[in-house]
Amino acid sequence: MPVYHSGFHSYVETEALNGALPKEQNSPQHPNLGLFAEQVNNSAFTAPRSExxxxxxxxxxxSVLHCSEPELITQHLIRDIHHKDSVLTPPTQMRWNARExxxxxxxxxxxxxxxxxNSVAAVHLYAANSSMDKSYFYSADGDWLYVLEEGALRFKTEMGIIEASVGEIVVIPRGIRYQIELLEDVARGYICESQQAFYLPERGPIGANGLAEERHFLAPDASFENKEGDFSLYAKFQGQLWKMKIPYSPLDVVAWHGNLYPYKYNLKLFSPVNAVLKDHSDPSIFTVLSAPSLSKGxxxxxxxxxxxxxxxxxxTFRPPYYHRNIMSEFMGLIQGQYDAKEEGFLKGCSSLHNPMSAHGPDMDVYTKASNEELKPVRYKDTLAFMFESKEPWQVTNFALxxxxxxxxxxxxxQSxxxxxxEVVVEK
Structure with missing residues (x-):
């Protein structure tokens, strides 16, 4: 079983072989065990320490040991701000069934x-029935946040191995190379690719506790492969998919230290806060991770x-109220039933509500919520999520x-x- 270190953006050092990690200089003239020292940076050298x-x-x-010129893969459905489809996004609500x-x-x-x-992120879906065998992957365009909806996965990364099940998320930083194995027959889920790193949101008046805790984020222990053979390294760069031939596994990191690494988080550990008397709290109280922008708030x-x-x-009216929002919402359902949509929005489905696109509960949910006796209710079988962005989401040709x-x-x-x-009140 994989070994993990807890903490969010904390500094970790780990070695798969005793003595592989130098104790003094980061890039010694003669690294231990005949290894090569290499630094990976996901920020400017002069960025503040916390960033x-x-x-x-x-x-x-x-990592410079590539064996071939990159080959452009043209037959794929990956898109982003660099690689666009020539379709327009209509200003209306959209929803999609789960992929088969x-x-x-x-x-x-x-x-x-x-x-x-949009200009800062993209949302991808995966639906797989096979493990990556002799191929590896990295994205040069952003961090990838995997939301598992069906099937457990094993992420074999440069920094170590992460195993994740439905209800967990995995974040792979920009540039980190990895391979994904299926631990069940099939796997399906959602990916948010962000150009900005993810942080834990500030708690503000909530105080010192609640939401996601740093100690529940788990980074892998060092683990390595020393394999030669005919391998392929795929890269996402400026929205395109490229393929390079390499004669060895890129997962050959014997030791590492730093605050840049892949990690996982179990959503069951999230400690929600909510209204305990009246009215309806905004969905921002359920934020797990946030990639901040330069615009305050x-x-x-x-x-x-x-x-x-x-x-x-x-x-009060308990389901999400009818609203129009300057933020853009892409939603998915991991399990159970979403309280604002009891029909049509099923496990594996997706929905899109762009800026000022009105949305809220359907007729059945509205009628039920308007008339039921408001006793304490335990929402047991539910887990929905939202990728919310300050930028409008552009749909792809596939989605449209x-x-x-x-x-x-x-x-x-419509119902x-x-x-x-209208009541006329006499003056």
Whole structure:
């Protein structure tokens, strides 16, 4: 079983072989065990210490040992701000069914389909039935946040091994090389690619506790492969997918130290806060991770979840209220039922509500919530999430025209009827 170190953006040092990690200089003239010293930076050298992410690796071979010129892979459905589709995004609500897993053998990377993107992020879906065998991958464009919806995965990374199950998330930093193995027959889920690193949100008046705790984020212990053979390294760079031939496994880091590494988090450990008397708290109270922007109070990406919880507020409308929002919301459902949509939004589905695109509960949920007796209720079987961005989401051609798109989504609100009664009040 993999070994983990706890902490979020904390400094970690780990070695797979005793003596591999130098104790004094980061880049000694003669690294221990005949290894190569190599630094990976995901921030400017002069970035503030709290935002300066680096890792020193002690490798069997340096990463410069590529064996071939990169080959451009043209047949793929990966998109982002650098690689766009020539379609326009209509200003309306959209929803998609879950992807079906094909009979053709596809791994996580070869199965990728981009649904939406903007200038700071992209959202991809994967639906795989095969492990990556002699291939590896990295993204030069951003950090990848994996949300597992079906099937457990093993992430074999330069920094070590992470195993994750449904209900957990895994974040792979920009540039880190890795391979994904399926631990079950099939795997499906969501990926948010962010150009900015993720941080824990400030708690403000919540205080010192609640939401996600640093100690529940787990980084892998050092683990390495020393294999030669005919391997392929795939890279996402400026929205395109490239392939390079390499004669060795790139997962040959014997020891490392730093605050740049992949990590996982179990969403069951999230400690939600909520209203305990009346009215409705904004969804920002459920933020797990945030990629901040330069605009104060807004984020490039907020990763928000709607987990199992008690709902106890009195004299109020409990489901998400009808609203229009300057932020852009891409949602998914990991398990159970989402409290604002009891029909149509099922496990593995996705929805999009762009800026000022009105949304809220359908007629059945509205009627139920307006008339039921408000006793404490335990939401047991539910886990939905949202990738919320300050930038509008641009849909891809696949998303706009796919058979997965529910063309009748708007009808879920059409049965809403007014009960307005005009009363003339005598003066």
């Amino acid at each position: 300066n992410f680096k890792a020193w690796q002690y490798r069997i071979r340096p 897993i094909t009979e053709e053998k596809v791994d996580v990377i070869s199965s990728l389909v981009t649904m939406v993107y 807004t984020a490039n990406i907020d990763f928000v979840i709607f987990p199992p919880r008690w709902v106890v507020a009195e004299g 025209n796919s058979v997965l798109r529910q063309k009748d989504y708007l009808t879920c609100w 809403l009827e007014t009960s307005f009664k």
